[in-house]
Amino acid sequence: MNTVTFPSSVTMPRNDDRPLWDVLLGVFGLPALFIAHRLGLFELVDAKAPTLEELCVELKLARRTAQILVSTATALDFMTVEDGRYRLTPLAEDYLLPRSSTYFGYYWDLIIDNHQVFSFDALKNAIVNDKPTAYGVDDIYQTHREEEERTREFTRAMHSISLPPAMAWARKLDLAQHRQMLDIGGGSGAHALMAAQAVPTLNATIFDLETVCPVAEEFIAHYGMGDRVSAARGDMWIDPFPAADFHFYSHVFHGWPPEKCAFLSRKSFEHLEPGGRIAVHEFVYNDADKTGPFPVAAMSMVMLGWGVGEQYSADEITRFLSQAGFVDVETVPTFGYYNIVTGRKP
Numbered sequence: 001m002n003t004v005t006f007p008s009s010v011t012m013p014r015n016d017d018r019p020l021w022d023v024l025l026g027v028f029g030l031p032a033l034f035i036a037h038r039l040g041l042f043e044l045v046d047a048k049a050p051t052l053e054e055l056c057v058e059l060k061l062a063r064r065t066a067q068i069l070v071s072t073a074t075a076l077d078f079m080t081v082e083d084g085r086y087r088l089t090p091l092a093e094d095y096l097l098p099r100s101s102t103y104f105g106y107y108w109d110l111i112i113d114n115h116q117v118f119s120f121d122a123l124k125n126a127i128v129n130d131k132p133t134a135y136g137v138d139d140i141y142q143t144h145r146e147e148e149e150r151t152r153e154f155t156r157a158m159h160s161i162s163l164p165p166a167m168a169w170a171r172k173l174d175l176a177q178h179r180q181m182l183d184i185g186g187g188s189g190a191h192a193l194m195a196a197q198a199v200p201t202l203n204a205t206i207f208d209l210e211t212v213c214p215v216a217e218e219f220i221a222h223y224g225m226g227d228r229v230s231a232a233r234g235d236m237w238i239d240p241f242p243a244a245d246f247h248f249y250s251h252v253f254h255g256w257p258p259e260k261c262a263f264l265s266r267k268s269f270e271h272l273e274p275g276g277r278i279a280v281h282e283f284v285y286n287d288a289d290k291t292g293p294f295p296v297a298a299m300s301m302v303m304l305g306w307g308v309g310e311q312y313s314a315d316e317i318t319r320f321l322s323q324a325g326f327v328d329v330e331t332v333p334t335f336g337y338y339n340i341v342t343g344r345k346p
């Protein structure tokens with residue numbers, strides 16, 4: 001038996017213990033909502049505004065477990081209850097129903113299907129050995145070069161989270177003087193598609209791996225944008241970029257170490273004509289010391305499992321761009337936790 005190691009004289013702590021509980025209990029919201037998602041709870045609530053009893057029958061759940069799920073969903077503002085009937089909030093209607101154009105659920109599915117990446121052991125291994133664990137490989141994009149099904153699931157998941165911020169920034173940044181966007185590592189093309197929709201004078205090319213482009217082409221056809229948006233196959237580390245006057249990177253820099261981000265910044269600078277613009281779209285830390293906010297630090301934990309990158313601060317991205325030669329570099333808050341760091345080639 002272990003001996004007691006607590007000091008024998010006790011002192012009242014200076015703060016109550018909520019921050020400890022918050023970080024611990026926050027973890028449990030995730031499985032509750034993932035389970036609700038996989039059980040079809042949100043679609044059921046949308047269709048029938050059920051009572052707890054009806055919900056138990058439909059989902060074949062015990063009252064106790066159903067109550068735990070719906071209480072978590074109401075506590076987290078995804079559902080309300082009135083006169084005993086559960087309803088979705090606008091937040092859940094917009095993000096948690098497959099019929100919504102901004103359905104987030106495909107990203108949840110990616111995380112659920114790869115849940116071992118977020119186990120304590122996997123994350124501890126990733127921290128201690130500085131090595132990602134997703135798919136059990138060092139480079140997930142090598143897997144995407146080889147496995148169509150994983151590529152499709154990943155690209156669709158990225159589309160799921162990228163569409164709303166894409167709609168937002170495309171209306172915030174002044175793109176009137178640009179004619180051709182290059183969405184580098186563009187995936188589904190969510191950003192290229194929404195930018196082209198928002199700015200009628202802008203055409204766009206999605207630049208991505210050979211195996212990703214067919215998925216992007218499906219999305220281009222789906223949104224009826226084939227006359228203005230196309231996909232170009234290539235490797236951003238090796239191949240020249242197609243001609244463009246606006247280079248855009250979303251969720252790309254955070255996948256790579258600083259020297260690779262500096263390389264991409266320089267490569268963009270070399271390919272753009274004077275007056276061309278670069279934009280880097282990421283969750284950014286709010287100061288050079290990377291003290292927060294928490295969602296950005298947590299996103300770095302996510303990246304730990306999936307690659308060799310991390311979230312950067314606006315200062316760091318500004319430095320990548322400035323050192324490459326870009327001027328007038330500024331950081332623009334765009335949507336939710338997202339910012340764009342953008343600069344111009346003089």
Ligand SMILES: C[S@@+](CC[C@H](N)C(=O)[O-])C[C@H]1O[C@@H](n2cnc3c(N)ncnc32)[C@H](O)[C@@H]1O
Pocket residue numbers: 141144158159162184185186187188189190207208209212234235236237249250251252255
């Ligand atoms: C995290 S996803 C971001 C997708 C998209 N930009 C978005 O924000 O939704 C990173 C993208 O970079 C692409 N990528 C990775 N390595 C690449 C390479 N060497 N050349 C071109 N694209 C690459 C991946 O295929 C993937 O689509």
